[in-house]
Amino acid sequence: MAIIRTNVLICAGSACVSSRAYDFKTALLEALEEAGIKEEVNVVDTGCIGTCDLGPVAIVYPDGIFYVHLKPEDAKVIVNEHLLKGRVVNRLLYQQPMTKEVFPSLSEIDFIVRQKRIVLRNMGVIDPESIEEYIAKEGYQALAKALTMSPEDVIDTVKKSGLRGRGGAGFPTGLKWELTRKATGNPKYVICNGDEGDPGAFMDRSVLEGDPHSIIEGMMIAGYAVGASKGFFYVRAEYPLAIKRIENALEQARSYGLIGENILGTDFSFDIELRRGSGAFVCGEETALIASIEGGRGEPRPRPPYPANRGLWDSPTVINNVETLANISPIILNGAEWFSSTGTEKSKGTKVFALAGKVNNTGLIEVPFGTTLGEIIFDVGGGIPGGKKFKAAQTGGPSGGCIPAEYLDLPIDYESLKQIGAIVGSGGLIIMDEDTCMVDVARFFLEFTQSESCGKCPPCRVGTRKMLDILERIVNGEGEEGDIERLIELGEEIRRDSLCGLGQTAPNPVLSTIRFFRDEYEAHIREKRCPAKSCRALIAYQVIPDKCRGCGICARVCPVGAAQGKPREIYHIDTGLCIKCGDCFAKCPFGAIEKADLVLEKV
Amino acid sequence: MKSLEDLKRIREQAQAQIKLRTQEANTKIIVGMGTCGIAAGARETLMAILDELSKRNIQDVVVTQTGCVGLCEYEPLVNVVKPGQPKITYMKVTPERARQIVASHIVNDQIINEWVLSTEEGA
Numbered sequence: 001m002a003i004i005r006t007n008v009l010i011c012a013g014s015a016c017v018s019s020r021a022y023d024f025k026t027a028l029l030e031a032l033e034e035a036g037i038k039e040e041v042n043v044v045d046t047g048c049i050g051t052c053d054l055g056p057v058a059i060v061y062p063d064g065i066f067y068v069h070l071k072p073e074d075a076k077v078i079v080n081e082h083l084l085k086g087r088v089v090n091r092l093l094y095q096q097p098m099t100k101e102v103f104p105s106l107s108e109i110d111f112i113v114r115q116k117r118i119v120l121r122n123m124g125v126i127d128p129e130s131i132e133e134y135i136a137k138e139g140y141q142a143l144a145k146a147l148t149m150s151p152e153d154v155i156d157t158v159k160k161s162g163l164r165g166r167g168g169a170g171f172p173t174g175l176k177w178e179l180t181r182k183a184t185g186n187p188k189y190v191i192c193n194g195d196e197g198d199p200g201a202f203m204d205r206s207v208l209e210g211d212p213h214s215i216i217e218g219m220m221i222a223g224y225a226v227g228a229s230k231g232f233f234y235v236r237a238e239y240p241l242a243i244k245r246i247e248n249a250l251e252q253a254r255s256y257g258l259i260g261e262n263i264l265g266t267d268f269s270f271d272i273e274l275r276r277g278s279g280a281f282v283c284g285e286e287t288a289l290i291a292s293i294e295g296g297r298g299e300p301r302p303r304p305p306y307p308a309n310r311g312l313w314d315s316p317t318v319i320n321n322v323e324t325l326a327n328i329s330p331i332i333l334n335g336a337e338w339f340s341s342t343g344t345e346k347s348k349g350t351k352v353f354a355l356a357g358k359v360n361n362t363g364l365i366e367v368p369f370g371t372t373l374g375e376i377i378f379d380v381g382g383g384i385p386g387g388k389k390f391k392a393a394q395t396g397g398p399s400g401g402c403i404p405a406e407y408l409d410l411p412i413d414y415e416s417l418k419q420i421g422a423i424v425g426s427g428g429l430i431i432m433d434e435d436t437c438m439v440d441v442a443r444f445f446l447e448f449t450q451s452e453s454c455g456k457c458p459p460c461r462v463g464t465r466k467m468l469d470i471l472e473r474i475v476n477g478e479g480e481e482g483d484i485e486r487l488i489e490l491g492e493e494i495r496r497d498s499l500c501g502l503g504q505t506a507p508n509p510v511l512s513t514i515r516f517f518r519d520e521y522e523a524h525i526r527e528k529r530c531p532a533k534s535c536r537a538l539i540a541y542q543v544i545p546d547k548c549r550g551c552g553i554c555a556r557v558c559p560v561g562a563a564q565g566k567p568r569e570i571y572h573i574d575t576g577l578c579i580k581c582g583d584c585f586a587k588c589p590f591g592a593i594e595k596a597d598l599v600l601e602k603v
Numbered sequence: 604m605k606s607l608e609d610l611k612r613i614r615e616q617a618q619a620q621i622k623l624r625t626q627e628a629n630t631k632i633i634v635g636m637g638t639c640g641i642a643a644g645a646r647e648t649l650m651a652i653l654d655e656l657s658k659r660n661i662q663d664v665v666v667t668q669t670g671c672v673g674l675c676e677y678e679p680l681v682n683v684v685k686p687g688q689p690k691i692t693y694m695k696v697t698p699e700r701a702r703q704i705v706a707s708h709i710v711n712d713q714i715i716n717e718w719v720l721s722t723e724e725g726a
């Protein structure tokens with residue numbers, strides 16, 4: 001048998017798969033065959049490396065060379081140059097977007113260097129479809145260790161670690177387990193919440209796809225700790241790859257006897273089933289999720305009683321988020337002190353964020369609590385593209401709030417964000433630059449929660465509708481004096497009177513943008529002006545005569561013939577015809593088209 | 604799998620599979636694989652090194668390749684970099700020489716002087 005001298009790990013996360021990672025893989029296998037070195041090179045799938053916009057991506061070990069934007073035709077070059085002759089293919093390496101510096105190895109790039117990977121420990125290292133590789137990376141060792149401890153000691157370790165729930169609320173995980181253990185009732189259950197309803201978030205999906213065994217192991221340790229012998233995965237049906245990998249992982253674990261009866265020769269027995277969610281946002285709320293597993297409508301019910309006392313089929317139930325569970329094995333293996341040495345006073349460990357929006361490096365990142373927003377944006381994220389100014393970041397998606405530029409140096413944790421009216425949330429992190437209108441951001445999120453309201457309670461159903469109507473008027477230039485006060489009043493009512501977390505948090509994006517960007521609301525209402533020049537109803541595209549060279553490109557791209565003029569003369573835009581698609585603005589080679597305030601145009 | 608011992612056994616077997624991705628590189632062996640290197644038999648040399656390392660069950664050595672370094676008449680070239688030691692470049696490394704380099708330099712820390720082409724401090 002030939003000796004394997006190189007491993008090529010190809011990212012097989014959803015994003016890379018949809019940018020045709022598997023076509024690259026096929027081409028690579030063919031090229032290896034052709035070069036006669038197929039036996040020496042092991043080609044392996046791996047979980048999301050986090051740099052999804054650079055996909056498909058691959059890492060070549062042992063040197064750790066990181067290739068990006070791979071196309072099937074690149075496979076031959078990599079084989080002939082790198083794998084045969086040891087010459088790294090420079091044009092396929094990662095280039096820092098701001099400095100244009102080229103980095104050959106994954107461990108060197110700014111995006112990775114600044115991270116601390118506990119939850120994402122196996123992404124880019126092992127094959128998510130191989131239980132053996134998971135076991136090789138200490139997999140199921142934490143379970144084996146936990147089984148030698150008493151359930152109380154396991155709970156105590158998790159309590160001392162300071163781990164808090166990553167699903168949004170930040171409830172201490174050890175305490176939740178203790179309450180469930182002490183609750184009377186049998187059988188008990190463990191649920192993994194993989195509903196991930198925050199639009200634009202993909203942390204949980206990536207972990208489920210990239211390291212499914214780590215979640216299974218976390219669920220089993222939770223089961224042992226609380227005295228449950230049955231667990232459920234609840235994953236939205238729109239995550240087919242995650243579902244496939246979980247099912248594969250469950251089958252492997254079962255065939256190895258790692259789930260089933262008398263695990264590792266002990267009295268502990270545990271089995272896990274997978275349930276698909278319909279994808280409604282409210283189904284991520286724990287009581288709605290439980291109702292949905294029971295086969296009922298996914299609607300929330302009042303708490304208390306909490307699931308720890310009365311959960312699935314009225315039995316005591318631990319429900320934890322995917323990321324929470326991914327932290328369990330490392331905590332058991334390395335101890336509570338090891339975990340609590342990372343983070344801040346009350347927020348221990350790391351947080352995974354889906355970094356998106358106006359930032360150079362988007363993707364999946366994991367940083368210690370206490371990292372500042374500025375470090376995330378400028379060190380990990382590589383700064384704001386196009387030399388634009390940072391304006392604010394939205395955390396917690398539709399339940400969260402914004403963090404304005406004056407808080408760039410604020411260390412991020414549960415407490416600090418709560419103080420300024422934002423939340424850590426489940427990990428959506430959207431970066432916005434000066435071109436973003438904060439009123440429109442609030443409208444966007446409220447539109448989402450409004451449409452996702454299950455309608456069971458009137459404050460949420462009717463209240464969010466009223467707020468949305470006001471916001472729509474404001475961005476259309478029809479805002480009235482008193483609208484801001486009405487929004488605040490409605491927001492506080494909805495917060496107070498709604499049944500579940502969806503309604504209770506729905507006004508947050510509005511209230512938080514009013515808190516920090518009230519002047520933008522006022523400009524829309526009083527002057528009918530959008531300071532970010534983003535709201536279509538309040539802007540006009542116009543030609544800057546001094547800059548126009550009469551090239552006629554704007555007239556060619558305009559879909560409605562609103563950009564008019566004669567070649568080599570100064571063009572103009574007919575505001576009456578213009579549908580504000582912005583195509584001319586984007587295409588003018590001389591930057592001769594600007595967005596102006598519509599009001600000024602009229603005068 | 605019925606016991607902790609079973610788990611341990613599977614783990615040890617599987618660790619070989621992911622070794623290349625996780626090992627901390629202590630010692631590096633770099634084989635020159637330019638066109639003339641390959642013509643001079645560098646691939647056979649590379650395979651001999653890998654085979655010898657695996658026979659001896661040596662874990663903490665990383666074997667990589669490099670391109671043309673412009674010293675064609677001395678090919679195949681093999682560099683050995685040990686932590687805290689200068690980089691040693693061996694010349695005309697046949698598969699047999701390669702096996703001896705592993706036995707002597709890698710395992711016993713004995714540089715085989717007669718095949719050394721150059722020694723580079725601070726590599």
Ligand SMILES: Cc1cc2nc3c(=O)[nH]c(=O)nc-3n(C[C@H](O)[C@H](O)[C@H](O)COP(=O)(O)O)c2cc1C
Nearest residue numbers: 165166167193196197284285286320321324501502
């Ligand atoms: C509207 C709404 C949606 C939610 N969606 C999710 C979700 O997608 N994933 C999640 O883990 N928790 C979600 N939660 C929080 C859960 O109710 C619950 O607190 C969490 O799963 C507990 O796990 P943890 O303690 O590990 O965070 C949601 C809550 C609300 C109110």
Ligand code: SF4
Nearest residue numbers: 548549551552554588
């Ligand atoms: S594309 Fe720009 S430069 Fe060309 S005609 Fe239009 S406004 Fe003038």
Ligand code: SF4
Nearest residue numbers: 558578579581582584
């Ligand atoms: S914004 Fe669109 S519709 Fe308006 S002038 Fe430019 S291309 Fe035409």
Ligand code: FES
Nearest residue numbers: 011013016048052
């Ligand atoms: S899916 Fe490939 S890097 Fe994220």
Ligand code: FES
Nearest residue numbers: 637639673674675
């Ligand atoms: S190809 Fe080997 S030194 Fe030039």
